[in-house]
Structure formats: structure tokens, C-alpha cells
Amino acid sequence: MFKKKHVLSMREFSREEIDSVLDLASFLEPYARGRRSDMLAGKILALLFFEPSTRTRMSFETAMKRLGGAVINLGPAEGSSISKGESLADTVRVIGGYADALVIRHPKEGSARLASQFSPVPVLNAGDGAGHHPTQTLLDLYTIKKEQGHIDNLSVALVGDLKYGRTVHSLAYALSLYGADITLVSPPSLRMPEAIRSDLFSKGTSVRETDDLSVIVNNVDVLYMTRIQRERFPDPQEYNKVARCYRLTPESLVEARKNLIIMHPLPRVDEISPAVDGTPHARYFQQSFYGVTVRMALLKMLIGGGA
Amino acid sequence: MADRRSSVEQKDGPRELRVKPIKNGTVIDHIAGGQALNVLKILGISGTTDATVSVVMNVESRKLGKKDIVKVEDRELLEDEVNKIALIAPAASINIIRDYKVVEKHTVDLPDEIVGVVRCQNPNCISNTSEPIKSRMLVKAKNPVLLRCIFCEQPLTDRIAEYLI
Numbered sequence: 001m002f003k004k005k006h007v008l009s010m011r012e013f014s015r016e017e018i019d020s021v022l023d024l025a026s027f028l029e030p031y032a033r034g035r036r037s038d039m040l041a042g043k044i045l046a047l048l049f050f051e052p053s054t055r056t057r058m059s060f061e062t063a064m065k066r067l068g069g070a071v072i073n074l075g076p077a078e079g080s081s082i083s084k085g086e087s088l089a090d091t092v093r094v095i096g097g098y099a100d101a102l103v104i105r106h107p108k109e110g111s112a113r114l115a116s117q118f119s120p121v122p123v124l125n126a127g128d129g130a131g132h133h134p135t136q137t138l139l140d141l142y143t144i145k146k147e148q149g150h151i152d153n154l155s156v157a158l159v160g161d162l163k164y165g166r167t168v169h170s171l172a173y174a175l176s177l178y179g180a181d182i183t184l185v186s187p188p189s190l191r192m193p194e195a196i197r198s199d200l201f202s203k204g205t206s207v208r209e210t211d212d213l214s215v216i217v218n219n220v221d222v223l224y225m226t227r228i229q230r231e232r233f234p235d236p237q238e239y240n241k242v243a244r245c246y247r248l249t250p251e252s253l254v255e256a257r258k259n260l261i262i263m264h265p266l267p268r269v270d271e272i273s274p275a276v277d278g279t280p281h282a283r284y285f286q287q288s289f290y291g292v293t294v295r296m297a298l299l300k301m302l303i304g305g306g307a
Numbered sequence: 308m309a310d311r312r313s314s315v316e317q318k319d320g321p322r323e324l325r326v327k328p329i330k331n332g333t334v335i336d337h338i339a340g341g342q343a344l345n346v347l348k349i350l351g352i353s354g355t356t357d358a359t360v361s362v363v364m365n366v367e368s369r370k371l372g373k374k375d376i377v378k379v380e381d382r383e384l385l386e387d388e389v390n391k392i393a394l395i396a397p398a399a400s401i402n403i404i405r406d407y408k409v410v411e412k413h414t415v416d417l418p419d420e421i422v423g424v425v426r427c428q429n430p431n432c433i434s435n436t437s438e439p440i441k442s443r444m445l446v447k448a449k450n451p452v453l454l455r456c457i458f459c460e461q462p463l464t465d466r467i468a469e470y471l472i
Contacts, residue, residue: 009460087438110433110458114440129431131459195462 002301006116006123009132010170015177022142025290025297031066032293040069040304046099048074048091048115049126050106055266055288056126056135060103063295067304072099089118096120100303104128122302130166130232136265137170139294143287144222147261151175157183157216159246160226160271162192167265168226169196176205183216184209187242190228213246218255223248223281225264225271249273253281263287326361332380334402334409335392340365340373342396345468347377349391350384358382371398391424393417395468397450417446425454425463425470432459442472 002020004012031037045064049057061071074095088111092102096119104115105126112125112132127133145151156175158168162184172182172192182205184192191209200207210216217223225248233239247270248262264272264284276282338346343362347353352360359380368374383403384392392399393415403411423441427434434442434456444454444463454463463470 011460088433089439106433107431108433108436109429109431109461110427110456113458114433114438117440128433129459 004302006112006125007134007298007302008112008116008123008125010134010137010174011132013134013174018138018141018174018177021138021294021297021301022145024300025138025142025293026146028067028296028300029293032063032289032296034066037066038068039300040064040067043069043101043303044072044099045069045299045303046072046074046095046102048095048102048104048106050074050104050111051127053105053126055291056105056133057103059288059291060124060126060295062292063299066292067296067299069100069299088114092119092123101299124298124302127166130164132170133166134170135291135295135298136167137174138298139287139291140167140171140224140263140265141174142290142294143263143283144261146290147283147286148221148259151178151180153179153181154221155181155183155219156222156224157185157213157220158192158224158226159185159213159216161190161228161232162186162226163190164229164232165226168192168224171224172196172200176200176203179205181206182208183220185211185213185216185246187211187245189238190242211245214252217248217252217260218257221257221259221261223260223262225262225268227264227267227269227271244270246271247273248276250275250279253279256281326363326376326378328407329359329361329378329380329404330407332378332382332404333384334404335377335379335384335396336374336400336402337368337370337398338375338377338392338396339371339398340368340375342468343375343377345395345471346375346392346399348468349395349471350379350388352379387424389415390418390421391471393449394421394425394452394454394471397452417449417452419446420444420457421446421454424472425467426472427456427459427461428463428470429456429459429461432456432461434458 002017064071092115101122102119103124103126104112107129109129109131111128116123125132125134162168228243230239260281261283262281266288343364361378363376365373389401399415401413402409421444425444426442443457445457447453447455
């Protein structure tokens with residue numbers, strides 16, 4: 001059962017709660033594709049994006065509108081009360097009075113949890129610095145379930161920036177609830193932080209680490225590619241050392257398992273060749289669409305009278 | 308019971324120096340060797356204090372190998388001060404002395420959550436900004452101490468003394 005007031009971190013989700021979100025998302029998928037609904041008619045969702053976002057912001061907006069609700073936007077920080085030095089705490093108290101739920105993306109880690117302590121309405125974390133992005137993880141899990149038929153006991157490789165990439169931290173944790181066999185593929189300088197690896201080990205999750213993608217490609221059910229994020233590197237030279245270390249092409253997939261699916265939170269840069277888009281393995285655009293479905297489920301659960 | 312067990316003798320040439328029992332105040336015993344100065348920092352006792360303070364460092368201890376002892380005269384430690392000490396000296400014992408007698412003796416015990424005592428080591432954590440909040444740390448393990456910031460979830464294990472507020 002799903003009884004949360006806020007959606008802040010995957011650490012707070014049990015497997016049963018995740019399953020309930022995915023089940024409702026499956027029910028709502030036809031509405032995400034355009035079937036009319038007024039499940040959230042009269043409700044208002046406020047989008048507070050203090051950092052740039054395209055797909056997360058637009059998919060939340062689409063999800064709300066597909067369910068018959070309305071959306072208000074903070075808009076650019078310049079010219080708003082933020083530029084006058086208003087605290088985040090005051091901002092969410094004020095906007096929480098205008099809307100039925102808040103979606104927040106903010107450059108500081110822990111900002112969504114702070115917002116939840118001051119907001120009178122539910123808060124959904126849409127990314128807090130290098131911290132959490134739980135709605136991305138839920139849509140990743142939904143993609144795996146839809147495209148593989150199940151999540152249990154799959155062999156999954158997380159590839160690329162495992163140090164700064166917040167999506168892979170949350171996803172690795174969530175996959176551990178489903179008995180996944182996880183392979184971490186990254187250059188040594190971008191390995192997954194020790195705290196997260198030891199957390200996975202303590203849960204009995206099978207975790208391997210390597211910097212060689214070529215062999216791993218042929219032995220997994222899910223390849224989760226990530227972008228090496230230039231903006232997370234203080235030193236451009238360090239970025240250049242690792243920027244193009246992994247690149248999937250159709251040739252690199254010749255001996256892959258038939259059921260292999262390739263996912264990516266997008267935007268991609270060089271890590272997946274456009275030629276891969278036409279292979280039966282590519283799922284990243286479906287994954288992006290499922291973001292609407294899963295966010296509809298979360299909004300319905302939080303402000304639409306539950307599942 | 309007089310506070311004699313924590314008395315320490317020191318030889319300095321032909322003269323003998325002794326850290327004497329105190330009449331009133333607090334004796335903090337079983338501080339891990341070398342941590343006494345951090346305990347003073349936690350207590351807000353700097354070089355300019357007027358308080359009478361005795362510090363003994365790195366004396367032999369059956370329990371700890373080496374231990375430090377701090378005696379603060381005319382001051383009985385408050386509970387939140389005791390909690391702070393537990394962060395860096397989890398085996399410490401606190402003795403409240405009145406008229407040379409130990410009237411209270413207890414070990415330190417970390418609560419499940421520490422509020423407003425230790426700042427998060429993550430410089431990008433929202434708790435390290437001017438937002439109207441106090442730092443909040445969940446205590447995940449007590450010995451050795453493992454804290455986790457309630458906001459950004461970053462763990463804190465080493466060099467906790469450096470992050471005391």
C-alpha cells in the first residue's frame with residue numbers, strides 16, 4: 001500500500017510501495033497516451049525548478065494535464081522573490097498555499113526534504129543536486145517491467161558516470177530490492193561511491209565492478225547507459241580524460257542477448273550511437289514516455305485520492 | 308564517594324604534581340586518548356576561559372589503553388553537552404561532583420538523532436546554507452560513530468570533531 005505524503009528518496013520505498021506505483025502506472029498508461037480523464041480536475045500542481053530541466057518538467061506538466069489538472073510554474077529565478085534572497089523554506093510555504101502539490105528541482109542536496117518540512121502540501125523531489133531523483137528511478141523500474149515482463153533477478157549493468165550520476169545511485173538501491181545481479185561499469189575515477197556500494201553489499205546484492213564494457217554487453221538483460229556529466233567536473237581536463245570512454249554501436253551489440261534492452265535517462269551525448277536507435281534493443285525513448293505514466297500514478301496517489 | 312579514582316600523579320623532577328579532587332563540578336573520565344582538547348572545544352572552553360579546568364592526557368587505562376580526563380570546576384554538564392561528547396568519546400563517563408562527592412555517574416549515550424550539533428560534511432547540502440533549519444543527523448551506529456545527514460543522506464564517520472558546530 002502507498003501511504004506516503006511526499007516522494008523524496010527511493011530509500012524510503014519498500015518493494016510493496018514500488019509495486020503499487022508500477023501497478024497504478026500500468027492502469028493509467030492508456031490515459032498517458034491520450035484517453036481523456038478528469039481524475040485530477042480542479043487540482044493545481046506547482047513546478048519549482050531552480051535548475052534547468054526539459055523532460056522532467058514537461059513530463060510532470062503533461063502528467064497533470066492528462067489527468068485533468070492544472071499547472072503553475074515558478075518561472076526563471078531572475079525577477080522572482082528568489083532573486084531578492086527569499087529562503088527556500090519561505091518559498092514553499094507560500095506556493096504550497098497556492099497549489100495541491102509541489103514538484104521541486106534544486107541544486108542543493110537535501111532541498112526537497114527541507115521543502116517537505118515546510119510545505120503544507122505533498123512534495124515530489126525532481127532532483128536535488130547530486131542527490132536523489134526518485135521519479136526517474138520509478139520510471140526506470142516501470143520500463144524494465146514493461147519491456148522485460150518482470151524485474152526480479154535480472155542481470156543489469158549500470159554504465160558510465162557512477163560517481164556523480166544520481167539516477168544510478170537510486171536505481172542500484174531499488175534493483176537490490178528485486179534481487180538483481182548488478183555490474184558497475186565505469187572508469188576508475190567515476191566509480192560508484194563506497195557508501196552506496198557497501199550499502200548494496202550489506203543487502204546481499206551481487207555487485208561486480210569493471211571498467212571494460214565490451215564483455216559485459218553480451219551477458220546482461222539490461223544495459224543502463226549514462227552521460228558523463230561535464231557540469232559535475234570542477235576540472236575540464238579531468239572531464240576530457242573520461243568523456244568518451246564508452247560508446248555503444250550496432251557492431252558492439254552483435255553478440256548481445258536477444259532480450260537485452262538499452263536504457264538511458266537522456267539526454268545522451270556520444271555514449272549511444274544514433275545507429276543503435278533502430279536496433280531491437282533500444283528502449284530509451286519508450287523509457288522517456290513512461291515518465292509521464294509513472295508521474296501520473298504518483299500524482300494520483302498523492303493528491304487524487306490514492307490508488 | 309570522593310573523587311579519588313581519577314586522581315593522577317605526575318613526577319616532575321624532585322617535585323610531585325597532583326591533579327586534585329575537585330569540590331564541585333564535572334569529571335569526564337574514559338575519554339579516548341588524545342581527545343581531551345576536542346572535549347574542551349565541545350564544551351566551549353577556550354584558552355580565554357575563567358573556569359578552572361584540569362586536563363590529563365594519555366594516562367594508562369585498562370579499558371582504553373590510553374585515556375584522557377577532563378575536570379571542570381563549578382560546572383555541571385547539561386544533557387546536550389553530554390551528547391556532544393559521546394560523538395567523539397563514546398566510552399566516556401560523566402561524574403557530577405558536589406562537595407567532593409560523586410552524586411551522579413553515568414556513561415554517555417548518543418540519542419537516535421542529533422540536532423544542531425554537527426554540521427554535514429557535504430558543502431552542497433541544503434543544511435549548510437542560510438535556510439532556517441538546524442542540522443539533523445541520524446545516528447546509524449554508536450561505536451564507532453556513524454551519522455547520516457537527514458537532508459542529503461551523506462554519512463559522517465571520520466573527523467567528526469572537525470564538524471562540530
